[in-house]
Amino acid sequence: DSGVTQTPKHLITATGQRVTLRCSPRSGDLSVYWYQQSLDQGLQFLIQYYNGEERAKGNILERFSAQQFPDLHSELNLSSLELGDSALYFCASSPSTAVEAFFGQGTRLTVV
């Protein structure tokens, strides 16, 4: 158990809908990362937050947004969902930057 909690574990929704994925980092970790893993794109870095502020951005679509709250939990919002958004979404946390990251078990999103 990495100490990073992601909810829900599974999510099935229809195209055009909006969903929110939640991540609780390890106690004391200030940095949160979001990743998308699909068969054709591999593990893609989406965004990083550090102590509530966005610090690095990767291949995150405009339909996606994220935030980190004062209690350090983070949410990833996916809107206008398309079939191609079906993937595993991982959250990871670390105490600071440039150190090892601890991954949650992921949320498997299926868009039908």
Next chain:
Amino acid sequence: SQQGEEDPQALSIQEGENATMNCSYKTSINNLQWYRQNSGRGLVHLILIRSNEREKHSGRLRVTLDTSKKSSSLLITASRAADTASYFCATDTFSFTGGGNKLTFGTGTQLKVEL
């Protein structure tokens, strides 16, 4: 986009043999990390090597880093069936736009260790 490319894509060996995986990357890094993923589950951190280090050991794992060639290798010695998993290298790079860091993963090597 992938920062790291792993080679080979898949590797099948017998228990007790050594497994070597290679990773090449494109830009300057803060550090390079190796992770393991069992089918469809979360990634587990194995080892981190900083840009000023050349070699690091952890148990049966040995990692080397050659920043001049922008490459790294992961050696697993005396492999076990339980080592069967996907292995990813990840490069930690500074993000100039926000001051944070990006941890960018490679394409992964699928290792199968047979009894």
